[in-house]
Amino acid sequence: MTTAQNALTDLLAKKGVLLADGATGxxxxxxxxxxGEAPELWLESHPERIAKLHQDFVDAGADIILxxxxxxxxxxxxxxxxxxxxxxxxxxxxxxxxxxxDKAGRPVIVGGSVGPTGELLIPLGALSYEDAVDAxxxxxxxLKAGGADVAWIETMSSADEIRAAAxxxxxxxxxxxxxxxxxxxxxxxxxxxxxxxxxxxxxVGEGPVAVGANCGVGASDILSTLLxxxxxxxEAIIVVKGNCGxxxxxxxxxxxxxxxxxxAEYVRLARDGGARIIGGCCGTSCEHLKxxxxxxxxxxxxxxxxLETIVEKIGPFRxxxxxxxxxxxxxxxxxxxxx
Numbered sequence: 124m125t126t127a128q129n130a131l132t133d134l135l136a137k138k139g140v141l142l143a144d145g146a147t148g149x150x151x152x153x154x155x156x157x158x159g160e161a162p163e164l165w166l167e168s169h170p171e172r173i174a175k176l177h178q179d180f181v182d183a184g185a186d187i188i189l190x191x192x193x194x195x196x197x198x199x200x201x202x203x204x205x206x207x208x209x210x211x212x213x214x215x216x217x218x219x220x221x222x223x224x225d226k227a228g229r230p231v232i233v234g235g236s237v238g239p240t241g242e243l244l245i246p247l248g249a250l251s252y253e254d255a256v257d258a259x260x261x262x263x264x265x266l267k268a269g270g271a272d273v274a275w276i277e278t279m280s281s282a283d284e285i286r287a288a289a290x291x292x293x294x295x296x297x298x299x300x301x302x303x304x305x306x307x308x309x310x311x312x313x314x315x316x317x318x319x320x321x322x323x324x325x326x327v328g329e330g331p332v333a334v335g336a337n338c339g340v341g342a343s344d345i346l347s348t349l350l351x352x353x354x355x356x357x358e359a360i361i362v363v364k365g366n367c368g369x370x371x372x373x374x375x376x377x378x379x380x381x382x383x384x385x386x387a388e389y390v391r392l393a394r395d396g397g398a399r400i401i402g403g404c405c406g407t408s409c410e411h412l413k414x415x416x417x418x419x420x421x422x423x424x425x426x427x428x429x430l431e432t433i434v435e436k437i438g439p440f441r442x443x444x445x446x447x448x449x450x451x452x453x454x455x456x457x458x459x460x461x462x
């Protein structure tokens with residue numbers, strides 16, 4: 124892990140534990156984003172809505188806000204005929220978040236969101252490692268120019284793609300954080316185990332500021348992932364940014380089952396499990412985040428949670444854990460999959 128000084132490490136040193144923001148996509152859909160529409164194009168057509176979401180998260184108590192640039196590589200933007208605007212869109216994403224952060228009256232970190240390219244790297248696909256690095260460099264250069272504090276590499280499945288993005292951040296001269304999505308039997312879709320989270324890029328540049336997990340299936344599962352990561356690397360700064368309960372289809376719309384009370388309990392368990400940066404992913408609204416802020420501020424440290432405690436307080440696991448899968452089964456922990 125990195126020991127270099129930057130805005131994120133400074134704020135961690137000052138506060139100990141930080142609250143990251145909630146969902147981008149879910150909340151933009153509530154603001155009118157249409158299915159199939161690129162959220163990044165709203166940076167030009169509806170910048171005031173992006174600024175409002177950042178402001179609402181800051182008002183709810185977020186210490187870290189992530190830019191609206193998750194799909195900001197040329198590979199994603201080409202699907203919306205915007206591959207030639209990578210630098211401009213990412214710069215704008217960071218500028219909007221930076222403006223909100225700078226007027227907060229307290230330190231707020233701007234994480235430049237960097238999601239997967241959506242392409243498979245050789246030998247599974249056609250994307251070379253070098254081309255992946257180049258695509259991430261192009262994106263991160265825009266984020267840096269717009270004022271992002273840190274490259275926030277998230278929802279990753281491939282160890283090689285994590286490393287490519289981390290190498291790109293280092294080339295651009297930005298500190299970086301990375302998180303995987305452990306949504307397949309307790310591992311990422313490409314087989315990365317939570318205990319091995321530092322292996323893909325722990326040695327790139329000065330190392331990551333923080334590593335961890337986001338998205339996945341539900342709050343229970345990401346807490347199980349947290350226990351694996353903190354057991355393997357007790358000194359690491361671990362991020363968890365879990366989904367707000369479980370996605371459920373109601374007609375053609377997706378709703379998330381998590382209440383503010385459930386997400387507050389998730390924060391308490393995450394803190395006791397060793398997480399240093401805690402936030403929400405899909406389905407997490409500003410109301411959820413307010414409850415999470417209150418829970419973090421009022422929390423009295425308790426014992427490290429067990430899997431049984433997580434099930435009791437949050438609900439059943441939706442996946443087998445990685446450990447159970449390796450052991451060839453184990454006791455059933457609720458329905459598997461995304462539900």
